Amino acid sequence: MKSIKDLIYFDYDKAKSLHSQLSGGLLQEITRAVENEDGTNTELGFDIKILKAKTGFNDKEKLIKTERIEVYHELLNDIEEKLESNDLMKNLNQELNNSFEEFIEKVPDYTYVKASGWCTFEDYEKLKIVLENFNEIQRLIFGSALQENPEVANLQKQIDEKLKSLKRAHNQKEINNLKIIQKKFDQLIEEKSGASLLDETLVERLQLFLATLNPNRLNFRLIPFDDFPEFQLVANLKNQFLVNGTFENVIYTYGSRPNIKLTIFGIITNCPQKHDLRTDPSSEFLYTDEDELTVEKKYDKVFRGVFSAMEGLEKFFDVYHPKVSVSPIGIYREIIMNK
Known part of the structure; x- marks a missing residue:
């Protein structure tokens, strides 16, 4: 189903790597205007940092910016289509068919996901x-x-x-x-x-x-299901991949809590469960007497204890069941074309 996208966030580095793996190469379209402007030969013919220091746009700069966004859209659409055709991406809004509990049980098996819903931007800085x-x-x-x-x-x-x-x-x-x-x-x-x-x-x-624990963090939080607000997709954003340059521009345009549903596309990176099934590395010391440990192992045990304490503090900003963390590739407003 075709759609029009108003891009807010696009991780070009991650998208370029993913597209290369899916297609065995990069897009062949070359944006000559930017190549000539920057004097470099990049894979897609443009340097995403070229406009970073600009304070205004002349006609040539507008053309560069337009062509850059066009390639972003082309790259994003192609990745989504390839992942979907290979059954590697799930549209979460379409996955809740029966009970919420059954849906939650399937989530850990998902990799690339896409979802639309109500959202908020959380700027800790x-x-x-x-x-x-x-x-x-x-x-x-x-x-x-x-x-x-x-x-x-x-x-x-x-x-x-x-x-x-x-x-x-x-x-x-x-x-x-x-x-x-x-x-x-x-x-x-x-x-x-x-x-x-x-x-x-x-x-x-x-x-x-x-x-100390949360410097320079910019969160994006999305709720795909109105009836189950406890299930949320949480993403940490990088300022350099905000398409309009700064977070302030996003807030002025959409607001910190948009009243229009937005869409996120990315890969699940953290999916906490009710019962943690992971093996704790410190478990190796559970059944060993302290006197039996070598000097190296004693130091190892002490430092693992310190990192465990740090992990406990980091939980204040971590997701918990049934929320999931997503490493975002794109965030945008999507308008579905019916015809």
Whole structure:
């Protein structure tokens, strides 16, 4: 069934490798305009980084960008058709025929999948920025709304004077006084407006937690079945493969939680089960007395314990049954052509 696709994300490197394996070679179409512009001979005749530093487009650049997107679509369509014809790709929206339980049992056997549904984009880097500035934004909004209140106005005036003073001389005593006044200001606007400010220590700890375990992560989460929202496809996106250049452009276009269903195509990489059937590498030490271990094995056991502890922390950001992780090749809005 033919369709029109509005590409949001396309992992060109993964697509190129997959297409090469499926067809024994690459697409033969060569985009001469980009080849001439860049002065290099790439497999498809273009360099996906060529427009990275551009701030605007002239006619020639528009032509390059258009031809690049055309090849992306051609490559994506060809891969999907080849996988489908070889029964290597499952359209999940069509696989739920009987019970949800039966469907879940079949999922671990799937490799390449495609699904459409409601989705969200989760930008953890932006979350860290929001956490850092959340209280200041609250102070600006609710403080401005309460400017007519004499207590609020007086405290705001004191804060402004302290800040001006600190610009001239960095004095620790003045900094401590500023913090006391800011605390009074926060308590007052919370009391008068119903604002809810975050504890600064909590914010710092959350930022440390995210920076340590989840740096620069951009998630895409999709729900294929409205009646079973617990089943979700979760994908980690790479900024360089966003077709429009930046995540902000995606948000401005579709929103962080689009009200139009999108489609993801990729390979399942993590499919947790109710009962973990995997063999734990640390199991080799279960029935061995500590005194029987060599020095090498003792060190090995210690470091495996450390990695097991890290794995426990990483579970905060990992998928769990019945969710699955997908390494995405393409994310797009698909419009099916009936004729």
